[in-house]
Amino acid sequence: DTGVSQNPRHKITKRGQNVTFRCDPISEHNRLYWYRQTLGQGPEFLTYFQNEAQLEKSRLLSDRFSAERPKGSFSTLEIQRTEQGDSAMYLCASSLGASGGATSREQFFGPGTRLTVL
Amino acid sequence: GNSVTQMEGPVTLSEEAFLTINCTYTATGYPSLFWYVQYPGEGLQLLLKATKADDKGSNKGFEATYRKETTSFHLEKGSVQVSDSAVYFCALPRGNNAGNMLTFGGGTRLMVKP
Numbered sequence: 001d002t003g004v005s006q007n008p009r010h011k012i013t014k015r016g017q018n019v020t021f022r023c024d025p026i027s028e029h030n031r032l033y034w035y036r037q038t039l040g041q042g043p044e045f046l047t048y049f050q051n052e053a054q055l056e057k058s059r060l061l062s063d064r065f066s067a068e069r070p071k072g073s074f075s076t077l078e079i080q081r082t083e084q085g086d087s088a089m090y091l092c093a094s095s096l097g098a099s100g101g102a103t104s105r106e107q108f109f110g111p112g113t114r115l116t117v118l
Numbered sequence: 119g120n121s122v123t124q125m126e127g128p129v130t131l132s133e134e135a136f137l138t139i140n141c142t143y144t145a146t147g148y149p150s151l152f153w154y155v156q157y158p159g160e161g162l163q164l165l166l167k168a169t170k171a172d173d174k175g176s177n178k179g180f181e182a183t184y185r186k187e188t189t190s191f192h193l194e195k196g197s198v199q200v201s202d203s204a205v206y207f208c209a210l211p212r213g214n215n216a217g218n219m220l221t222f223g224g225g226t227r228l229m230v231k232p
Contacts, residue, residue, distance in 0.1 A: 004161070033219060042207050042222030043162070056217055091161065095218070105218055109154075109161040 002026060004110035006092050012116045013082055020078045021113045025094030032075050033107060034067055036060065037089040046090075049075060050097055082117045089114050119213040120145040124223035127205075131198055131230050139193040139226045141182075141208035151175075151184055151191040152209040152220070162207065165193075198230045 005024045013019050025032050030051050035043035046065070047057045051072040061067075064082075069075040079086055093107040125140040143151065153165040153175070166175035168184035168191065175182050180195045191208060208223040 031217065033217075035220075040224070042209075042225050043220075045212060045219045045221065048217045048219055050217065056219065093162075097218075106164050106167070107218075107220065109163070111159075111161040 004092055004094055004108050006090075006110040006113050008113060009111060010114045010116075012118065014118050015082060015084060017082055018078065018080045019082060019115060020076055021090055021092075021115075023075045023077070023092030023094075023110060025073070025075070025092070026108055027073075029094035029096055029108070030072065031095045031097040031105070032069055033093040033095075034075070034077055035091040035093065037091055037112070038087075043091055046077075079115075082115075084117045087115055087117045120149060120210050120221055122208050122210055122221060122223045124206075124208045124226055126224065127227040129226060129228045131228070133200055133230055133232050134197045135230075137193070137195040137198045137202075137228065139206055139208075139228070141191045141193065141223060143189050143191065143208070143210055145189070145210060146213065148184075148186060149211045151182070153180070153182055153191070153193050154207040154209055154222070156205045156207065156225070158204070165206070198228070200230045200232050203228055203230045 032049045034046040037043040049069040064080045089112040091112045092110045095105045095107045122143045150169045152167045154162040155165045166177040168175040171186040173184045205225045209220045212221045
């Protein structure tokens with residue numbers, strides 16, 4: 001399977017605990033995105049990497065959230081001191097990026113990690 | 119930044135009925151427009167896209183036409199099947215961003231009954 005994979009698929013944690021999610025993009029894709037989707041809503045952009053560089057972060061990404069892509073391949077999203085409001089589906093997507101500006105490159109999404117904070 | 123509004127669901131249809139899911143957008147310039155589909159328990163999949171005004175995207179019997187006059191990108195299918203039951207999202211790039219991050223509508227749940 002050469003699609004985007006995410007682990008774990010489900011995570012239940014207690015308020016105040018730290019959690020970390022992993023995303024493995026399609027191997028030749030240099031762009032990686034994290035989105036958050038709450039129940040009944042569309043995905044909301046969190047952050048974006050081009051290779052190992054984190055180029056943009058949404059205002060939704062509070063200082064309790066940190067994302068890394070150390071070698072330009074897989075990425076991790078960590079949430080510290082989780083709150084009940086963090087309960088959501090966390091989606092990862094990857095795409096090819098074109099140099100020189102915006103294009104309509106298709107983003108391929110993983111199955112998501114569903115986080116429940118008790 | 120750019121934004122998108124789509125009709126709320128759920129939409130419940132009988133098999134072989136005609137489907138329309140409305141999507142309107144607000145954008146600077148003429149960005150690409152997308153429809154994504156999310157089947158139960160799965161991630162989002164790109165269903166179709168249109169990259170410029172008057173383009174028609176199509177896939178699996180679904181169609182959508184990029185209409186700049188009405189700033190719309192409505193999704194249509196002539197004859198739905200039970201297997202089309204899913205949540206459909208209209209999307210476009212957030213703004214003039216080289217990273218091509220997307221902004222999504224709230225989603226429309228389609229339920230097709232046999």
